[in-house]
Amino acid sequence: MNQSLIIQKTADYIKQEFSDDSSGHDWWHIYRVWKNAVTICEHEKADLFIVELAALLHDLDDWKFNDSGDETPLRAKAWLDSCNVDISIADKVCEIIMHISYKGAGVENKMKSLEGFIVQDADRLDAIGAIGIGRAFAYGGYKNRPMYDPESAPQMHATFEQYKNSKSATINHFYEKLLLLKDMMNTATAKKIAEQRHEVMLRFLDQFMNEWEGKDIT
Template identity: 30%
Template sequence: MDPVEDDPRTSLCREVATSNGPMKPSHDLDHVRRVVALARHIARVEGADEVLVACAAYLHDMERGREDAGGEDHAVAGARMARDVLGGSDLFGDREVELVAGAIASHRYRSGPPPSTLEAQCLHDADKLDALGAVGVGRAYMMAGEHGQRLHNRVGGNETARHVGDIDHSRYSPVEEYTVKLRHLPDRMTTEEGRRIARRRAEFMASFFEELEAEVGGSR
């Protein structure tokens, strides 16, 4: 028995998430489930509403496919979708709908308002943590494959890119993603537990890219 997963509110959001259309491997249901687990853990430690955090985590990337196809920012569209779906259910009060929608609106790295509630902070940190550590390395190379990037390249010019669509993928690689974004994620954590986990994952990631640099350079 898992009272959070068995809660009818969580069940609804999980059902919506699992019925979503095809998604790229780097942002698929496996990613969603990892974020749910991380967000719930942080919520328990920090004292947030675990059910609402789980709901936001299940729904946070629902509109990712639309953005990938050249559409609206998925955080903005996802928050609107959450308001429509949850607001049309008798399971959620108005405050709960806004907590979930607000968390989704503020979860992304390159844009959006900062998370303003504890529940939003839990989702924000969990989503960023899934880009760090061993999982983060794997996802970085999954995304590289999705966009036809090289294994290793150190050419600048992507530092100001606010959306994946703004990146010059012919010049980009996971090495640059690490340099420009991933190594800074621990500093962007908003909860103490998020910072604790991020520090450990960042150490592994730093050692991986240090080893990669040495191997590519022929010294190891």
């Protein structure tokens, strides 16, 4: 099977697997990450096949959606094996998947490869800006979290366990993660895109707080 067929087959598989998601991690999130990753890859000159596979499969073993909280890419590896993807390529894809997710403000990013940096950036770009705002509240609703609790301050999580077990309000999530992502982008291409999306979130938060306190009423 040639690479283009493997990519198309993988996209079809992932679209089916994530078609009913309501947490902000649906097929269209993965589609955007995929397309953003391809665009970044064109600028950064990395291995496109690895980037596309990792982008399409990056949420298949996400710790947020399995009971164990583990991120070992067992399902992704099984899929790559079923497509007869070369072992060396499959290992690189799985390595990216294992390290792609944000695990807390104080937790080291263990991503090493350029392909991994690209996919991680594409995923993080979809967590900020207008779409990121929408996804944050979709996930908060999915987890039955309040929009905002003035009596609950944001926490800068020093460990993955602290971040994973957090149940704070959605607005806190902006300060605990989303507003930090601009300065955590890996590639020059993503850094440039993140600037504008970051400003969108700042304006939204200003408006949210004004409405919360009734300061926009004249």
